[in-house]
Amino acid sequence: MRMITIVLPREPKTRVQVELGLAGARHQEAELRRDDDLPTVFSETDFDGRPLLNAKGGLSAKHTRQVQEFLGQNFSRKLSLAEMAAICDLSAYHFARAFSKTFGVPPHQYVLGLRLDFAEKLLVDRRMSITDIADLSGFSSQSHFTTMMKKYRNATPQQVRARQGRSQANE
Template identity: 75%
Template sequence: MSDHEIVLSGEPKAPFQVEPVLPEAEHPGVKQQRADDLPARFLEITAKRRPLLNAKGGLSANRARQVKEFLGQNFSRKLSLAEMAAVCGLSPYHFVRAFSKTFGVSPHQYVLGLRLDFAERLLADRRMSITDIADLSGFSSQSHLTTTMKKYRHVTPLQVRERQARSRAGK
């Protein structure tokens, strides 16, 4: 076995290739990000990320599915941590720890990701105002949507709308 192969017991003996780590400036097409830009790093893990099932201290597969379905149906309204925790039968403290261990982000970050994804889909309809989209997506105002989208997606709703219009025109 070479230095670059990792084989774990109980798994097929397929080699895991380790690629050399290049400084960010050497990666083609990679936008440089400050190391302390944690909110952006959290939302790089999208809401579509598969949960780490059976992770020690995490949610069971059944509880992860239940909370994911609950959040998928209710992300656009105001949600309390206690309400989310009740879906899993846990205290809010234990729920946050288990959810974060399972999904890789806090419940708040996960819900923000769902709201932003939904808002981006709605922005394709140019007949809807950004204020209405913000309201339907669960944001308190257009300003809240714009600030959150700029912080986590590095674009404004108007820029998303313009990009979508350009991509439709280019098809």
């Protein structure tokens, strides 16, 4: 086993130690040197939505603010990459790359995070069905919502609702 230390690009003061097995050490080290791979290596659920301003090749501060505002208001409806790119007057390809550099995740992943955060807040209200919450949050179906919640939050909507119910009862 070999320990390596990685400095996270968005948080230069934060150092993460990773233990690598000998068989995959060279392959893993090569992957970990690339900034684009760090979010997937460390967990996609840890994304906090804060942009890295002035990232080389990223969006300008003005465009970052405009995109955040637009997505904050429109995340629950179907969005196209071209529509998001039009806000910044960029091509879809250039926008996707710049967005990823700025936010650390692709646009789709960012929107998914907004939808899941909103859905978790709605799950507190037990009068709303999970199907209605999925629809209000912008998911195509309850099944899609459940799959994404399980994949990125490690719990089904029902489990999140039960957990929130227990935490409210303990207060």
